[in-house]
Amino acid sequence: MTVENILEIKNLKTYFSLDKDRVVKAVDGVSYVVPKGKTLGIVGESGSGKSITALSVLRLVDEPGEIVDGEILFKGEDLVKKKVSEMRKIRGNQISMIFQEPMTSLNPVHSVGKQIKETLHIHEDLIRQEANHKALDLLKLVGIPSPEKRLTQYPFELSGGMRQRVMIAIALACNPELLIADEPTTALDVTIQAQILELIKELQAELHMSVMLITHDLGVVAETCDFVAVMYAGKVVEYADVDTLFESPKHPYTVGLLNSLPRHDIKMEELTPIKGMVPSPFEMPEGCRFAPRCPFATALCQEKLPDLEKKENGQEVRCWIYTDEWDGEEVKVYEPNATT
Amino acid sequence: MFKFIVRRLLQLIPVLFGVTLLVFLMLHITPGNPAAILAGEGASQETIDNVANRLGLNEPLHMQYIYFVMDAIRLDFGTSWRTGMPVADEIGSRFWVTVELAVYSTILSVFIGIIAGVISAVRRYSFTDVGIMLLALFGLSMPNFWLGLMLMQWFAVQLMWVPASGWGSASQVILPVIALGTAGAAIIARMTRSSMLEVISQDYIRTARAKGTKERVVIYRHALRNALIPVVTVVGLQFGYLLGGAVLTETVFAINGLGRLVVDRIASRDFPVIQASVLIIATLFVFVNFLVDISYRLLNKRIDLD
């Protein structure tokens, strides 16, 4: 491939050992890449391990979570092997992160200005006036109205949308090469979500950042991402560029998600939900983890876990249907159930 | 902020009014005729009446109360029934001794309590944490007079490092302050620990770490600041407890403080001294909690400062 990757995650495993016998394999052999200057969307439902993967990149997984295996190559260097002090130099500097809850992600007892300047002081050698200037510039950059006033305000004085802008300002303070956004708009109203997504897109183009956007919203993915990784029960089940994924999704889970989604832009007669529910982390199926819910599952699926295999257009899919070993009938996994 | 302080000060007025009323009524709801007590055993009815007249005990109750409040505002509490000295003189120096004792003990409890609580929280479930919490449990369960006696036994009597009694020099201050401050330190340690644990799991702590902040800075600048908010309230209540505890500590260490004075005079029903002491202690408590309210506001930016 000619595209350079800013981040390559290889066979990452992040486990939570609750006690001797109970281990939650939240991230269990995840691999994907973030191409430089592009946006990768990570989609999946709760419990898919998408957020834990992102936190693993910054090595911010809380106890008892632990990266037990795999590599996280950032510009070719393995973050898993870095010392804590080296990681601290990367956090907030080369890789930044914004979170889902703007309401609780800012410290309530420090002013907005102080929280922005903190990042600047950690990573850059600035005198006070320079830091003040830069903080103000950042607030202007993220489009906050009357930025001078905001510097001395406290988070509780700002609306949810403005707080998320402040979070973005903090994240961008040191011109990161990679921005990880974990459900950045989930807690916001749609009109505010539209503002924030627009802002992230603009800034990405302006600052030549790569973005990793974690979301459960397929609409957000379609509009903002260049590539998509679909995760299910701790594994990537499909990876493709965004057009390919929405045009010809291959994994039955991806298809199930698309068919479950009630849409506002077209009239749909019927939703086709995925039956059953996500398996308990303590009782993961032996074979394909989606097999118990999959309408096409065969004996092979129940027994053996398929690999994530490359298809045409760089699409990758973890499903027996697309292999030579497939033991079932020929099936048509995806039929668009709506006309667009 | 200024408006807030003024408002809180104005709100103190009814509280202090209530305090004076209770203190005033104390004399009248306790059994026995005060004039008879003062006149001494076997005094004639005439003498008793004279005493009552001189003290104004024959005036209507509400007038007596008004005189009492007017005098109290001028810090004039009359003369002691036992010594005949002005009450203000009797209390004066002793009051400062007790305040010193309470303030030093508070400083000790806050200092030790917060440090121990933070260490415990940061090393949750570790040997250190368990150790600190066990110590805190002991500190909390031990009556301060007993702790005082034990400290005196070891450090004053056996090791002879410090004098066993009195007040003034640093060596005299140490033992009573430890005896009185230990329970407070234990309460504050436990409070700080649980408050810290709650704060550490908040989203903004993760944000701080994601910035590349050093762990020490995360704990002190980001977590502790927030964790202290509930602790501050406890400190205010603690101060009231210390004033009460001072009575026993002063007795154990033979310190000439307000507490000991009160205990002495209760035995001899020296009402002016008791009333004045209770009034002063209550007022002090009210003001300390007023200060707590203000610091609470300073710490907690979420409360609007109108």
Added chain:
Amino acid sequence: MNQTQLLKINGLKQYFPIRGGFFGRKVNDVKAVDDISFEINKGEAVSIVGESGCGKSTTGRAILRLDEPTEGTIEFNGVDLLSLKRKDMKKARKDLQIIFQDPYASLNPRLTVRQIIYESMDIQKHVKRQDREARMFELLELVGLQRHQADLFPHEFSGGQRQRVGIARALSVDPKLIVCDEAVSALDVSIQAQVLNLLKKLQKEMELTYLFISHDLGVVRHISDRIIVMYLGKIVEIGDNESIFENPKHPYTKALLSAIPVPNPKKKSERILLEGDVPSPIDPPQGCRFHTRCPFATDLCKEETPQLRTTDGMTENHQAACHYINEIDFEKVKARV
């Protein structure tokens, strides 16, 4: 269809006092719902949509008298609920049920599903004791739960299953109207689709009437017959499903619809980006409440509150509260995304 009115809301206001000052005097009001009127017919599914703070949840709560409304009437089956005494209101609640967003918070964690459903039946003394068990199993089957799950506690269920328990409880008293307050918002898409299909099936089978309160326009389009769009305590547009989604008239409805990302990368949406945040409901803007964010606002909008009205090009039951319904050229402000 036989259109009999089930619920008629007239001039509903819900103000929440803000207290302050020395003696906790009332200093102002949060005007959460400010003079709204609408009707729901038997067998209909009506949705209220809008962003946080628009008053949609408050409206739902007012209908069940979970808060006491400040002003207005709520006629249910011809009886004004607000005039009922406590005891009579309790009886009326049999016909009015509510399902909340967080099923976990609304189910008593110490009761099993069986107990939860029995309790609800007993309060209304609606099912005979000897029939309770049979009815309960019937309900569980109806909502897609299994018999053996009757004796489990809420925490033993997943989010979607808990919402099914909530639905079973609501159905246990044979209600006429169910208010679904963000009932599927907390669920993952695949589970949300299951619950939505269930609600649709139940509506058909049991002739239920729904009032859906939701911020998710995809869900709303899928489930409702008619839609009410609220902004800052007022109704800005009301109409049937087709009218609202295919022919929205109010600039706010347009902006709201255009703000939702479409799961189709080929279809680049044309967006009307609204600036700023929703103003505070304590001092809502004069005139049209949307004028502070509306790209078309004029002086008239700042002064005069527009009334709901139907103009040319709108169907009979479609109303919008805007001074310039047919004069706006949306093309001018669209941003290609």
